[in-house]
Amino acid sequence: MGEDDVLYKYRGIKEFRYFVDIVLNKRFYAAPYFDLNDPMEGHYLYNSGELDSDVRDLIKSQKEKLRICSLSKVADNELMWSHYAEGHRGVAIGVTVNESKHAVVPVDYDGPLQIERVGIHNATAQEILSHKLKVWSYEEEVRVFIRNKQYVDVKVEEVLLGRSMSKQDIGFIKKLIASVDESIEVKGASSKYD
Template identity: 60%
Template sequence: MLLYKYRGIQSFRFFTDIILKQRLYAAPYFDLNDPMEGRYLYSQSGGSIDQDMKRLLKGEKEKIRICSLSRDPKNELMWSHYAEGHKGVAIGVEVDRNKYEVEPIIYDGLHRVGLHNFHHGSAIDVLSHKLDVWQYEEEERVFVRNNKQYVNVKIREIICGSRMSTQDIGFITELVQKVNPKIEIVNARTNSAYV
């Protein structure tokens, strides 16, 4: 199953890095754009967690980096928010789920943590829940640890935004053909491949 990274191309160095090195950046949770990222609620029904558990959970969250992807390559809001107003790209990638922990986001609000559900993976649980206002993103997250900053991927397609200039399409097509001609370049407006 392909997942998509919406990306602008104005910062061309970052786009080129993705194409040349077949990798995506994974950010610490506190650098993501949701101000509620990494927050959770204390569950009173299962017994509240103590200060040691809070420190442990905070420490675990800080060791994790996140690469956010979407299941939907045609989301108008995603194109507007993350791909320079339809002038950027949506990069279709495959992620090795045997190598990386990939979790779909659950849009049910902040995760509740208490003694009844506190475990070694509680940080991933917390970082896998978001408020329902973000549901349009259809997000799946790739989690990495051990100070790794990138997720290795196989790029399968690049969808060029409906407002991308002819010059940018030509440049991207030429670059991709020289680096990996197996990557399909697609027009978002027509959903057909550029030839």
């Protein structure tokens, strides 16, 4: 990833206070891995007898110290709009992340990571949490990992308005953005199917 790559967070606006928090405070919430929506999150593979309970406990402890902000490389993914932005009634917030302050890692969709005792090191938890099942590949996810805080600082570059958003919500969002930071571009979402 590059410093200038714009990444996207799809959000509904039913919980409008979260959108306002993102825009006003230029930050995204980072969740512990066990709060994410994939039930296989944080799972890994190992050969029977190769990792004793102390090593497994160490890995679990490492994973629990990390927090994750999930973003997408793409702004025009219909499934993402449907699943995370209230069926195009929400927004996709385009941001840049300072990679010198945060670990920004593209997700590999090759299933749970296979680890060996000889390969255990401090980055193991982050590596485990950077692998997902292929079924999730449509998300084109990039993860921002942090420790010891709940929010990832971002620069909001643009706000894409869902194609099914009400005129009232569009007007309110445009007015809000203009009063907070005029450099943030506000525009309608496009579709690769238009």
